[in-house]
Amino acid sequence: MIRGLTHLLGPDHTVLRRYIWLALVSGVLNGLTIAAIAPVLTRLLHGDIRAALPWLCAMLIGVLICWLWRRRVEMAGVDVGIAVLGRGRARIGNHVSSLPAGWFTPDNTARLSHVITDGVMEVAQLPAHVFTPVLSGMVVPVTVSLALLALDWRMGLLALVALPIMAVVFGLAARLGASADAVWHQSAAETSARAVEFAHDQAVMRAFGGGTDFLDQAVAFQQKTGGRLIRLSLLSGIMNGWLVQTVFAGLLIIGLQKLAPGASSQTIIAAVVSLLLASRFVEPLLEVAAYAGALHGARGQLDAIDAILSATPLPEPDRPQLPADSTVELRNVTFRYSPGALAVLDDVSFRIAPGEMVALVGASGSGKTTILRLVARFLDPEDGCIAIGGIDLRCIGARDLTASISQVFQESWLFSGTIRENILLGRARASDAELAEAIRLAGMDEIIARLPDGLEAEVGGAGSLLSGGERQRVAIARALIKRAPILLVDEATAALDAENEAIIADALAGLRGKATIIVIAHRPATLRMADRILTLAQGKLIKNGSSGGARGEP
Numbered sequence: 001m002i003r004g005l006t007h008l009l010g011p012d013h014t015v016l017r018r019y020i021w022l023a024l025v026s027g028v029l030n031g032l033t034i035a036a037i038a039p040v041l042t043r044l045l046h047g048d049i050r051a052a053l054p055w056l057c058a059m060l061i062g063v064l065i066c067w068l069w070r071r072r073v074e075m076a077g078v079d080v081g082i083a084v085l086g087r088g089r090a091r092i093g094n095h096v097s098s099l100p101a102g103w104f105t106p107d108n109t110a111r112l113s114h115v116i117t118d119g120v121m122e123v124a125q126l127p128a129h130v131f132t133p134v135l136s137g138m139v140v141p142v143t144v145s146l147a148l149l150a151l152d153w154r155m156g157l158l159a160l161v162a163l164p165i166m167a168v169v170f171g172l173a174a175r176l177g178a179s180a181d182a183v184w185h186q187s188a189a190e191t192s193a194r195a196v197e198f199a200h201d202q203a204v205m206r207a208f209g210g211g212t213d214f215l216d217q218a219v220a221f222q223q224k225t226g227g228r229l230i231r232l233s234l235l236s237g238i239m240n241g242w243l244v245q246t247v248f249a250g251l252l253i254i255g256l257q258k259l260a261p262g263a264s265s266q267t268i269i270a271a272v273v274s275l276l277l278a279s280r281f282v283e284p285l286l287e288v289a290a291y292a293g294a295l296h297g298a299r300g301q302l303d304a305i306d307a308i309l310s311a312t313p314l315p316e317p318d319r320p321q322l323p324a325d326s327t328v329e330l331r332n333v334t335f336r337y338s339p340g341a342l343a344v345l346d347d348v349s350f351r352i353a354p355g356e357m358v359a360l361v362g363a364s365g366s367g368k369t370t371i372l373r374l375v376a377r378f379l380d381p382e383d384g385c386i387a388i389g390g391i392d393l394r395c396i397g398a399r400d401l402t403a404s405i406s407q408v409f410q411e412s413w414l415f416s417g418t419i420r421e422n423i424l425l426g427r428a429r430a431s432d433a434e435l436a437e438a439i440r441l442a443g444m445d446e447i448i449a450r451l452p453d454g455l456e457a458e459v460g461g462a463g464s465l466l467s468g469g470e471r472q473r474v475a476i477a478r479a480l481i482k483r484a485p486i487l488l489v490d491e492a493t494a495a496l497d498a499e500n501e502a503i504i505a506d507a508l509a510g511l512r513g514k515a516t517i518i519v520i521a522h523r524p525a526t527l528r529m530a531d532r533i534l535t536l537a538q539g540k541l542i543k544n545g546s547s548g549g550a551r552g553e554p
């Protein structure tokens with residue numbers, strides 16, 4: 001668990017180290033203060049107040065130091081929490097942004113959103129609310145059992161032997177809950193993802209009279225996994241508590257034996273003090289046992305964070321090379337989305353010269369979008385290589401590759417913010433004149449004139465305040481302003497009226513010869529405009545010919 005937190009904090013793990021050190025010292029100080037009860041009580045019960053006084057003072061000073069030290073531990077715990085919320089979150093963000101775009105499957109996306117919202121918060125609260133009593137609960141009994149050893153060797157020995165046994169049982173109980181917890185976290189992530197989908201796609205569901213079945217299934221699964229988790233947490237809590245009580249019973253039996261009739265007053269006093277210490281020995285252990293649920297809950301979150309941080313980023317070249325020009329070449333590329341699955345692309349090779357416009361055609365599922373994803377290096381091929389300007393994509397730095405490629409994909413992803421911000425995402429430093437030119441070429445002048453806030457109009461989450469065609473035009477303006485030497489276009493099959501289609505055609509025509517264009521083409525006009533048409537069928541390139549031969553194809 002500590003390792004997981006250290007991984008999350010990365011170079012900032014020193015705050016965690018400081019906190020642990022302070023918490024352990026706090027445990028020792030607490031233990032020593034509790035142990036001081038023994039000489040105080042012994043002397044008081046013997047009626048020797050004068051001899052008890054120095055010990056009493058030492059104990060009171062100990063209580064004060066413990067109280068002050070505990071404040072330091074709490075503040076250090078808060079510092080760790082703040083580091084987790086701030087730098088830990090940033091670390092997850094930085095790491096995720098270095099992962100291949102292909103990593104963002106619905107499952108991983110749901111897990112990521114669950115971790116960023118709930119997981120990090122749960123982990124951030126761990127030090128202040130859980131670790132402090134747990135660390136103290138582990139150290140105090142060690143110190144108290146040493147004091148017991150000095151008073152009654154049999155009780156001390158039992159306490160010392162019981163400690164490692166309890167540590168093993170507590171660990172096993174935590175492991176028992178951890179697997180149930182991992183399944184629960186996964187089901188919780190899935191339920192949140194489905195709830196968002198459910199809300200987002202209400203219009204479609206209502207149109208088709210869709211029920212809530214898919215959401216109900218996720219909720220039912222979460223209920224089942226939650227129930228199992230609660231049962232196992234309860235079981236492990238009971239098991240831990242039962243073990244601590246058994247050890248306490250053993251200590252009581254040994255201590256009470258001394259109170260047999262005829263025992264000397266000295267023996268009775270030693271027995272009473274030992275029994276008091278025994279109760280202080282079990283108290284923190286019961287607290288640790290009670291925290292078992294919280295601990296393995298947090299472990300589940302830490303494991304989920306660890307899984308994200310352990311995902312392999314796209315390897316960056318040691319010595320990045322720059323592409324010589326905007327040639328795009330696939331050499332014997334084979335790709336499958338998961339090991340053992342059918343090859344989505346099978347030994348595909350082609351070369352596109354700088355400034356050439358190539359249309360990709362083929363039946364649905366033939367691999368057209370996958371080719372664009374591979375050229376943009378969302379994913380790496382299994383076999384073969386993809387090169388830009390003669391350089392393998394794997395030898396080009398991520399920043400240079402991003403600068404080389406513009407994309408207009410069907411989803412036309414827009415982000416919350418204004419139209420201006422969404423377009424300038426293409427090139428933040430574009431001048432006003434360049435912005436105006438991109439807007440004109442993307443046919444957005446009239447839309448912007450119509451909106452009360454013009455360029456400053458908010459597009460809403462994922463561009464929800466704009467129509468499908470308007471979203472597509474913002475995406476085109478963004479791609480145009482970037483002026484990348486390579487343009488990848490997935491021509492939308494839906495949501496485009498004749499006007500929007502004409503605008504896309506104009507934008508492509510304007511770029512013809514200036515950029516290397518690969519377009520997944522659906523319209524005859526685009527096919528006619530292309531210099532060459534590549535036809536795919538079931539992941540194989542079956543035709544690589546001039547556009548003349550394909551004119552009129554859908």
Ligand SMILES: Nc1ncnc2c1ncn2[C@@H]1O[C@H](COP(=O)(O)OP(=O)(O)OP(=O)(O)O)[C@@H](O)[C@H]1O
Pocket residue numbers: 337338344362363364365366367368369370371
């Ligand atoms: N993320 C993914 N994980 C697993 N399989 C995928 C994934 N994306 C696509 N596929 C599969 O890969 C194959 C090729 O998909 P691709 O999207 O490249 O086809 P396409 O030719 O662009 O289809 P369309 O014209 O319908 O968009 C399909 O069988 C598809 O089911």
